[in-house]
Amino acid sequence: MEIQKYVLNQVPVTLIKTSKFKTTVVEMMFLGSFSKANATKHSLLLRLLRASTKRYPTKKALTNRLFELYDASVAIHSLPSFATNVTFVSMELINDQYASKDSSLLEAGINLLAEILFNPNLDGSRWNQHDFLEQKRILKAHIENVYNQKGRYATQQLIKTMCQGEITAVSRLGDLDDLKILDEETMYQYYKEFIRENLAHIYVVGDFDKNTIMQALQVLYPLKGGDNPYSPIKLSDFIPKQVRQIEEQQKINQARLVMGFRMSIKFLHPFFIPELIFNEMFGGSFSSDLVQTVREKHSLCYSISSSINVADKIMLVHAGIDGGNSAKVQTLVLEILHRFQKGEFDLNNLQIAKDLMISGLNEIEDRPETMIDFIIKNDLLQRQMTVKEVIDQIKEVSPEQIADVAQGVYLDTVFLLTDEVNHD
Structure with missing residues (x-):
């Protein structure tokens, strides 16, 4: 295994070259601010990005494209780390040497990641209404379903009380009241903010040629790099006076x-x-x-x-x-x-x-x-x-x-x- 670090258009790139796996994984990490103001918008945005793109405007079309790439998989999720919202966008696909295509499967996969990130399913300056309403409905159901998961509900209620007024009390899933007021235009504006302000890191694991992978990653050039200004760790201590x-x-x-x-x-x-x-x-x-x-x-x-x-x-x-x-x-x-x-x-x-x-x-x-x-x-x-x-x-x-x-x-x-x- 060989680990090499580069910078591509100000974005840190970590290449982990190994012949141990038959697949290649490309993962992008985005670092942004986590707050009550953006938690629900962020939760909905990730669902919208997973659902479709302008070129593949339905979930079925996007799934079919992944199937064409030898059943490649895409995952998008986020985990807050104190005041930092850590978002992951990743793809796993088989190594080119196991595919029977003349063109590069890895390049096609990275192009699809660029499609998902930079060509969302918009109608002008608004999110596609069908996608928006569907994903908003699904997120609402997920938030409401926490009540039925009694262990998770109990933990949520404890954190809300124990950490009232702290960032820790904010649910990464979102809030029903905040979800209710979101519309297609608001989500498009938040999407632009996400691409503009979040700081990216790129990680690739697999058996690849360094020059080929760096060239293929060029399609992700709109990404922004830099040092994380948001704290991923709580620095201050809090000692409770009473239980x-x-x-x-x-x-x-x-x-x-x-x-x-x-x-x-x-x-x-x-x-x-x-x-x-x-x-x-x-x-x-x-x-x-x-x-x-x-x-x-x-x-x-x-x-x-x-x-x-x-x-x-x-x-x-x-x-x-x-x-x-x-x-x-x-x-x-x-x-x-x-x-x-x-x-x-x-x-x-x-x-x-x-x-x-x-x-x-x-x-x-x-x-x-x-x-x-x-x-x-x-x-x-x-x-x-x-x-x-x-x-x-x-x-x-x-x-x-x-x-x-x-x-x-x-x-x-x-x-x-x-x-x-x-x-x-």
Whole structure:
């Protein structure tokens, strides 16, 4: 494998040349501002771009074109990282050497990406009405359907309360009130803003000729490059003064408990390695203390896990429980956290957590998508580390570092979604 970095028309290009795969992946990353003002517009825009183009004005026509390219695939999605909206537009198609065409399949695929990005299905200065209304209807249904996904709904309600007034509380899916006022012209104006202001990076993984791929990428020249002015990581700490308890009742069979914690992250490690290992030990795997104690030993939940969002400095504990066990589960979770803060945890679990993380890193080069993801994390954090360097840092994490991470975890808000029977 050979990694080379270039700049094409001010846009950073990372070429990862390898003969390991029969496909080539071209992925564009766009960095822009994430805010309440643009979240719903951005969510709808990505759906509109996926649906059709001017040349391929229906979903069927676009799908047929992908089929002609030996069943190539296109993916468009976004993930906010604190104040940065990170958008991905990617295509995967088979390598030219496995195709029986005289013309370059890779070049045709990149041309289709340019078509999707720069030739949307417009009627003058407005989005095509049929596409707009259809995608708006679908997005509305997705937003409304969150209510029916009780685990996701409980998490959403906790974040709304816990992070009220913060960017973290904004849903990347969008807001119904904001969606209602969007029209075809508004979306065209936002599309122009997206192309004009978002900063692009291009990544290519596969077996290709450098000169050929750089020439093919020229069709993406309207893209803009530059340093990301938006913070991908929350820098300030927030220590809650008191714990908020919220309960909501619905007709459900299994209660959902979500505990929201603030984290004080010291940014000593480029990839937040001690924080990730702590989460793995605390509730991130079957061998974790939450699973083994709350579920296996005390049988107080159907499921339990923890997850951390280092960009927003938040840890969440999710549990499926009987509503009447809420207080007992909360007490046990806090007892386990306090033990971690005192350094009282099984060192075997520390080694298991390290081994799990190292195993995942060793598999990065098995798929083109994970190879790109690893390089993107480096670029977002403006650091350059190899997989081996990250593995070496994992091996060096000490029990004292895990306790130090735990000491910076503070319970902020608890949300219980339970049935309509009151529990004491």
